[in-house]
């Protein structure tokens with residue numbers, strides 16, 4: 001399923017003294033079975049954009065196409081349930097939203113809410129738990145007995161159990177240690193490859209964006225500054241650095257090498273210049289002594 005936005009603009013608290021323009025002129029496409037990373041500074045509009053991808057927010061101007069559903073400014077879409085089912089959204093620190101007595105009940109909550117019979121919901125929960133790497137013996141435990149990383153997996157499994165076509169995640173690795181971060185990122189990469197779903201995630205890690213994503217959207221002050229493949233985005237790293245964004249370690253290393261190379265080429269050029277000057281002085285001397 002494809003998601004795209006056309007001239008999307010969004011204001012919080014529209015027509016009130018607190019009105020705030022959060023997004024403008026957003027034209028992006030999330031292709032089917034793709035992996036998109038959204039990067040940008042705090043307050044650049046990343047979370048607001050994510051919430052348009054499953055119809056949680058309605059555009060102030062423009063439209064959002066989610067599969068065959070169009071959400072337009074000024075027109076309330078009556079039935080967003082199919083959209084919510086197809087596009088699963090995981091907010092920052094989703095473990096804070098766990099509330100059931102057992103892991104299994106928490107994972108089953110979404111499917112049951114969408115009318116799936118209990119036994120089928122339990123099957124979906126089992127599969128989702130496997131997908132996020134939770135062992136079966138945890139299913140009867142209270143989610144609050146688990147580690148932070150495991151709790152987060154439970155919350156993600158709860159969204160996966162709805163079998164979404166697109167998984168939208170707001171900083172899914174925030175607060176995890178490097179190992180937990182890598183495990184979660186590998187998990188999304190596997191899900192995207194094996195289940196053929198699209199993954200859209202906000203990340204502050206340029207390493208992760210360059211390693212896992214096939215599309216990157218750079219947000220800046222409420223609009224798209226740049227979009228493209230990691231190669232497109234990181235081929236002009238100085239631009240990103242000027243925006244105050246980080247670049248992957250490998251790119252930083254490459255920049256350093258280039259700088260060093262420039263310096264040594266500079267030195268060679270200088271000595272060639274110097275050589276040329278000396279040759280010319282020598283030739284002049286030669287011509288005057290004849």
Ligand SMILES: Nc1ncnc2c1ncn2[C@@H]1O[C@H](COP(=O)(O)OP(=O)(O)OP(=O)(O)O)[C@@H](O)[C@H]1O
Pocket residue numbers: 012013020021022040041042043044045046047048049
């Ligand atoms: N509920 C809200 N009411 C009013 N303004 C808001 C609200 N939520 C966000 N904003 C404003 O909208 C703009 C975009 O915020 P958003 O949260 O989308 O940015 P972000 O890039 O996700 O930031 P972060 O990385 O900190 O999560 C900011 O100026 C923010 O202050």
